[in-house]
Amino acid sequence: MEGGDHLAHERKKAQFDVEAMKIVWAGSRHAFEVSDRISKLVASDPAFRKDNRPMLSRKELFKNTLRKAAYAWKRIIELRLSEEEASKLRFYVDEPAFTDLHWGMFLPAIKGQGTEEQQQKWLPLAYKMQIIGCYAQTELGHGSNSSKWWPGGLGKISTHAVVYARLITDGQDHGVHGFIVQLRSLDDHSPLPGITVGDIGMKFGNGAYNTMDNGVLRFDHVRIPRDQMLMKVSQVSREGKYSQSNVPRQLVYGTMVFVRQTIVADASCALSRAVCIATRYSAVRRQFGSQNGGPETQVIDYKTQQSRLFPLLASAYAFRFVGEWLKWLYTDVTQRLQANDFSTLPEAHACTAGLKSLTTAATADGIEECRKLCGGHGYLCSSGLPELFAVYVPACTYEGDNTVLLLQVARFLVKTLSQLGSGKQPVGTTAYMGQVEHLMQCHCNVQKAEDWLKPAVILEAFEARSARMSVACAKNLSKFTNPEEGFAELSGDLVEAAIAHCQLIIVSKFIEKLQQDIPGKGVKQQLGVLCNIYALFLLHKHQGDFLSTGCITPKQAYLANEQLRALYSQARPNAIALVDAFNYTDHYLGSILGCYDGNVYPKLYEAAWKDPLNDSVVPDGYREYIWPMLKQQLRTARL
Ligand SMILES: CC/C=C\C/C=C\C/C=C\C/C=C\C/C=C\CCCC(=O)SCCNC(=O)CCNC(=O)[C@H](O)C(C)(C)COP(=O)(O)OP(=O)(O)OC[C@H]1O[C@@H](n2cnc3c(N)ncnc32)[C@H](O)[C@@H]1OP(=O)(O)O
Numbered sequence: 149m150e151g152g153d154h155l156a157h158e159r160k161k162a163q164f165d166v167e168a169m170k171i172v173w174a175g176s177r178h179a180f181e182v183s184d185r186i187s188k189l190v191a192s193d194p195a196f197r198k199d200n201r202p203m204l205s206r207k208e209l210f211k212n213t214l215r216k217a218a219y220a221w222k223r224i225i226e227l228r229l230s231e232e233e234a235s236k237l238r239f240y241v242d243e244p245a246f247t248d249l250h251w252g253m254f255l256p257a258i259k260g261q262g263t264e265e266q267q268q269k270w271l272p273l274a275y276k277m278q279i280i281g282c283y284a285q286t287e288l289g290h291g292s293n294s295s296k297w298w299p300g301g302l303g304k305i306s307t308h309a310v311v312y313a314r315l316i317t318d319g320q321d322h323g324v325h326g327f328i329v330q331l332r333s334l335d336d337h338s339p340l341p342g343i344t345v346g347d348i349g350m351k352f353g354n355g356a357y358n359t360m361d362n363g364v365l366r367f368d369h370v371r372i373p374r375d376q377m378l379m380k381v382s383q384v385s386r387e388g389k390y391s392q393s394n395v396p397r398q399l400v401y402g403t404m405v406f407v408r409q410t411i412v413a414d415a416s417c418a419l420s421r422a423v424c425i426a427t428r429y430s431a432v433r434r435q436f437g438s439q440n441g442g443p444e445t446q447v448i449d450y451k452t453q454q455s456r457l458f459p460l461l462a463s464a465y466a467f468r469f470v471g472e473w474l475k476w477l478y479t480d481v482t483q484r485l486q487a488n489d490f491s492t493l494p495e496a497h498a499c500t501a502g503l504k505s506l507t508t509a510a511t512a513d514g515i516e517e518c519r520k521l522c523g524g525h526g527y528l529c530s531s532g533l534p535e536l537f538a539v540y541v542p543a544c545t546y547e548g549d550n551t552v553l554l555l556q557v558a559r560f561l562v563k564t565l566s567q568l569g570s571g572k573q574p575v576g577t578t579a580y581m582g583q584v585e586h587l588m589q590c591h592c593n594v595q596k597a598e599d600w601l602k603p604a605v606i607l608e609a610f611e612a613r614s615a616r617m618s619v620a621c622a623k624n625l626s627k628f629t630n631p632e633e634g635f636a637e638l639s640g641d642l643v644e645a646a647i648a649h650c651q652l653i654i655v656s657k658f659i660e661k662l663q664q665d666i667p668g669k670g671v672k673q674q675l676g677v678l679c680n681i682y683a684l685f686l687l688h689k690h691q692g693d694f695l696s697t698g699c700i701t702p703k704q705a706y707l708a709n710e711q712l713r714a715l716y717s718q719a720r721p722n723a724i725a726l727v728d729a730f731n732y733t734d735h736y737l738g739s740i741l742g743c744y745d746g747n748v749y750p751k752l753y754e755a756a757w758k759d760p761l762n763d764s765v766v767p768d769g770y771r772e773y774i775w776p777m778l779k780q781q782l783r784t785a786r787l
């Protein structure tokens with residue numbers, strides 16, 4: 149079949165209103181309209197072409213990124229785009245660039261940690277891109293005193309950085325503080341005296357994150373004017389006297405809370421993109437299983453394919469909704485901080501750290517699983533999956549290594565439990581710890597597979613598992629005389645307890661989402677199926693935890709799996725429509741396997757001939773290397 153919609157028969161199977169689901173996925177009608185308009189704007193502009201990225205050398209690639217970033221900025225100004233529209237435009241351009249760090253970290257750091265005066269001075273310059281900034285925290289070695297190493301945008305482009313360094317006054321070390329430092333001349337871009345700066349070199353994957361100039365930075369007797377220390381949290385007077393505002397010191401780390409929250413939202417984008425590709429291709433691909441000369445089976449109909457693919461589809465939706473909630477939590481904590489209420493900061497830190505860890509790990513693994521779900525063709529760059537994986541996988545490391553972040557969550561959980569004794573009632577995501585006595589001895593009520601569809605049953609099982617794992621850690625910790633030693637010794641168990649807690653958050657936020665009014669024929673019902681798939685898939689995957697803590701019986705674990713299989717069958721006819729609801733353009737997907745019309749094979753065939761290797765029938769190097777070898781073989785054969 150040439151042309152046309154090869155997935156039309158699949159789209160007809162949908163049992164829900166796809167247009168209504170698009171609004172749910174986007175978050176609101178307004179968000180949908182902005183996203184739809186801007187994604188089409190980018191897709192229709194040849195200046196944003198990206199299919200040639202894997203072929204470019206590092207220098208060509210980088211220059212191309214600078215061209216796109218400058219052109220994007222020009223369009224933002226010409227079209228008078230709002231901040232929301234401009235950030236969507238950068239998102240759909242889909243190329244990591246120095247601008248991510250400028251808008252995503254440099255500006256937020258000044259907003260969060262600068263005084264009113266500092267904000268008035270620096271923000272207008274940054275908003276107009278009259279200065280370009282990055283966020284320089286990580287060191288080559290350890291200790292905030294060697295060389296900065298990794299900051300994106302630092303290597304070649306940033307004129308300024310927020311640098312995190314130890315503040316020492318009168319010989320006293322006051323710990324790490326943020327400073328705005330000019331790095332390069334605003335006239336000729338050369339580094340200022342005493343500053344050594346450059347790119348740290350090629351990274352994983354061809355193209356991929358190499359559009360970013362992650363950099364190295366050294367200072368040699370560089371003087372930073374006193375008023376360029378970010379002074380909202382603590383100050384140094386003209387006389388060199390150090391003082392602290394009446395706010396927690398942890399606010400110095402506030403930019404990370406903000407960025408981790410955006411990374412969770414971004415995880416649902418990256419995972420949904422991979423899932424969209426793998427789902428469409430799984431419906432196009434036929435392999436074996438034909439009977440009586442009929443067509444072969446669509447690989448999406450294999451139960452094994454469904455059991456690998458549908459939990460990822462469900463995870464994409466789950467991460468979307470938890471990301472939405474996390475955005476609310478971040479807005480709420482920000483408003484409270486402005487009113488000098490710091491009570492929810494530890495929870496916001498634990499939630500952003502833990503959810504960043506869980507969602508990025510699952511997304512990175514999920515993208516790779518989608519590549520495998522696409523068989524051999526998934527390994528072609530034209531599938532879009534290798535580049536997506538290479539760009540995405542550092543999310544497990546940047547903005548805090550995922551294990552280090554889970555240990556932060558574990559500390560928060562242990563602290564929450566230890567405060568129960570003093571009568572402090574836990575709130576928010578740890579409110580269930582207030583029922584710890586019940587959760588330690590409750591019995592799961594599931595008798596038949598359908599019982600697993602009850603939200604209260606699922607929630608109690610996840611709460612009991614999380615509470616029991618945290619309590620076990622706390623009990624074991626209490627056996628150590630030195631708590632830090634105990635924490636280090638038990639860190640493996642603590643990480644698992646933190647994972648259980650974060651999975652509970654994601655499951656509970658999905659369930660809460662379903663309690664809202666969701667318009668559109670069949671939309672809520674499909675989301676219910678996905679929510680149950682997500683929860684029961686986790687339960688099946690981690691059944692060791694649920695069984696060993698006595699939260700469920702082996703029979704109940706078996707019933708959960710039985711229910712999961714039934715849910716896969718319910719999701720099957722809706723699969724294509726559920727990925728259509730992401731509303732991704734073919735440009736954004738960047739994948740022949742995932743193209744909307746499903747016309748995969750002619751496009752793959754055509755793309756192959758565009759590879760530079762096929763520019764000539766006989767390749768460069770043939771005369772030099774192959775021809776002499778063939779001649780040699782001929783002589784040997786005659787001998
Ligand atoms: C490809 C991307 C495409 C699109 C993205 C689009 C939009 C995104 C927007 C912007 C992003 C742009 C691009 C993203 C790409 C890359 C960006 C990468 C940037 C970086 O990586 S920056 C470097 C980040 N570094 C880390 O995260 C280090 C991890 N380590 C920590 O977080 C540590 O905790 C620490 C170094 C901050 C502190 O260590 P410490 O030993 O001094 O302190 P403790 O850990 O003991 O903690 C003491 C105390 O403080 C509490 N705490 C810790 N952190 C925080 C926090 N962030 N907020 C609040 N509170 C915090 C902790 O709980 C302890 O409390 P307690 O009560 O005393 O127990």
Ligand SMILES: Cc1cc2nc3c(=O)[nH]c(=O)nc-3n(C[C@H](O)[C@H](O)[C@H](O)COP(=O)(O)OP(=O)(O)OC[C@H]3O[C@@H](n4cnc5c(N)ncnc54)[C@H](O)[C@@H]3O)c2cc1C
Nearest residue numbers: 249283284285286298299300542545546547548549551552
């Ligand atoms: C693509 C990319 C972009 C980046 N962009 C920026 C940027 O813009 N600005 C910036 O400042 N930084 C940036 N970074 C740096 C990033 O934030 C750090 O790499 C990250 O925080 C991890 O720190 P690390 O590299 O020192 O890892 P390490 O801390 O050295 O981790 C190495 C291993 O040790 C383990 N480990 C470390 N500490 C502990 C512990 N306490 N307990 C148990 N295990 C532990 C980790 O789990 C990991 O397995 C970027 C990194 C990458 C890859």
